[in-house]
Amino acid sequence: MLKNFWYACEFSSEVTDKPKQVKIFDLRFVLYRTFEGQVVALKDQCPHRGAALSLGWVKDGCIHCPYHGWKFQADGKCTEIPANAPETSISKRARVDSYSVREKYGFVWLFYGDLVEEDRHPLPTLPEYISGLHPVYYECTENANYARIMEANLDFAHVIAVHKKSFGQRIPLHKTIKYKVEEDEFSGVATVNYDSLGNSKSLLNFLLGGRPQMNSRLSFFLPNFTLSEISIGRNNGFDMKFVILVAHIPLSDNTTLIKRVLYRNFLTFPWLDNFFRKLDYKLAEEDASVVATLHTQTMPRISQEIHVAADALALSYRKLWQKYLEMGWGTDVSVGKSASSNGHSVEVSTSLVK
Ligand code: FES
Numbered sequence: 001m002l003k004n005f006w007y008a009c010e011f012s013s014e015v016t017d018k019p020k021q022v023k024i025f026d027l028r029f030v031l032y033r034t035f036e037g038q039v040v041a042l043k044d045q046c047p048h049r050g051a052a053l054s055l056g057w058v059k060d061g062c063i064h065c066p067y068h069g070w071k072f073q074a075d076g077k078c079t080e081i082p083a084n085a086p087e088t089s090i091s092k093r094a095r096v097d098s099y100s101v102r103e104k105y106g107f108v109w110l111f112y113g114d115l116v117e118e119d120r121h122p123l124p125t126l127p128e129y130i131s132g133l134h135p136v137y138y139e140c141t142e143n144a145n146y147a148r149i150m151e152a153n154l155d156f157a158h159v160i161a162v163h164k165k166s167f168g169q170r171i172p173l174h175k176t177i178k179y180k181v182e183e184d185e186f187s188g189v190a191t192v193n194y195d196s197l198g199n200s201k202s203l204l205n206f207l208l209g210g211r212p213q214m215n216s217r218l219s220f221f222l223p224n225f226t227l228s229e230i231s232i233g234r235n236n237g238f239d240m241k242f243v244i245l246v247a248h249i250p251l252s253d254n255t256t257l258i259k260r261v262l263y264r265n266f267l268t269f270p271w272l273d274n275f276f277r278k279l280d281y282k283l284a285e286e287d288a289s290v291v292a293t294l295h296t297q298t299m300p301r302i303s304q305e306i307h308v309a310a311d312a313l314a315l316s317y318r319k320l321w322q323k324y325l326e327m328g329w330g331t332d333v334s335v336g337k338s339a340s341s342n343g344h345s346v347e348v349s350t351s352l353v354k
C-alpha cells in the first residue's frame with residue numbers, strides 16, 4: 001500500500017451522523033458527518049481499551065466510545081470521561097489519530113500519510129462535462145487484488161476476450177493497439193479509437209444509422225482511482241457516452257471493495273437506473289472473475305511479465321507505483337494478516353446497492 005496519497009474510500013452519501021467504519025487493508029477508520037455537514041475521519045480505535053469507535057454514537061459533532069462512553073472531538077482529543085468528575089483533568093494521551101478528508105465527485109477522500117498539506121498531490125480533476133451526465137452508484141466486493149483490477153480498467157486490449165460475450169465481439173481483431181500515454185506525477189491517461197463496432201445488423205447500429213465508432217479514454221489516479229470515458233457514435237451529431245468512476249478499496253491482498261459511479265447521457269430516466277447498474281455490474285464481474293485467477297495477485301515487477309504495445313497505460317501506472325515505492329512511500333500494511341484490533345465486521349455488500 002502506498003502512503004502519502006488521497007484514498008477515495010466511501011461514497012459521500014453513505015457518511016451521515018451514524019459512525020461508519022472504513023477499512024483499508026488492516027487499517028480501520030471511522031467516518032461521520034457533523035451537524036454542519038463536515039466529514040470527520042478518526043482512527044477506529046479508542047485509546048482507553050481499544051474498542052471500535054464506529055460502534056459508538058455521534059452527538060454535537062463528537063463521537064462517543066461504545067464501551068465506557070469517552071467523548072472525542074473531531075480533532076481526536078478526548079473531552080469527556082463519564083466515569084470521572086468534570087473537573088478531573090484528562091490525560092494528553094487520551095486522543096485518537098485524526099485524518100484529513102475531502103469530498104469530491106461523490107466520494108470521500110482520506111489522506112493517509114505524513115506529508116504536510118502543501119506537499120500533497122491534489123485530488124483528481126475530472127473533465128467538466130461529466131457533471132452534466134446522469135449517475136448511478138453501486139458497490140460490490142471482488143476476490144482480486146485492487147491494483148490488478150485497476151489494471152484491467154486501464155486495459156484497451158482485454159475487451160475482445162474478457163468481454164467477448166457482452167460487447168467485445170464487436171471490436172476488430174488483429175490490429176495493433178498503439179497509443180500515447182500522457183502522465184504527470186500521480187496520474188496517466190490515454191485514448192484509443194476503435195474503427196468500428198462490427199458490421200452486424202444490430203439494434204445499436206440501426207439506432208446510430210450505421211456502423212458506430214468507439215472512442216475509449218482511460219485514466220488512472222494513484223493510488224486507487226480510475227476513470228473510463230467511452231463514447232459510441234458516428235460523428236453524426238449524437239454520441240452515447242458512458243463514464244465510469246471507480247474507487248478500488250483494498251481489504252486484503254486479494255479482496256477489494258469496489259465503489260462505482262456509472263454516468264450516461266442517454267435514456268436518463270431514473271426507472272432505467274437499475275438496468276444500467278446491472279449492465280455495469282456484469283462487466284465488472286467479467287473483469288474480476290478473470291483477474292481473480294492471475295497467478296500473482298500482488299503486482300509483480302515489470303520485468304517478471306511480458307508486455308505488448310497495448311499494455312502501455314498499465315505500464316505507466318506500474319512505473320509510477322514503482323517510483324513511489326523506491327521513494328519509501330510503500331507501507332507494509334498490505335501484508336494480508338488477519339484482522340487486528342477493532343476488526344468488527346465491515347458491512348460489505350456483494351449485492352447492488354443504490
Ligand atoms: S474502550 Fe473506549 S471508553 Fe473505554
Ligand SMILES: [Fe+2]
Pocket residue numbers: 152153158162163283287
Ligand atoms: Fe473490463
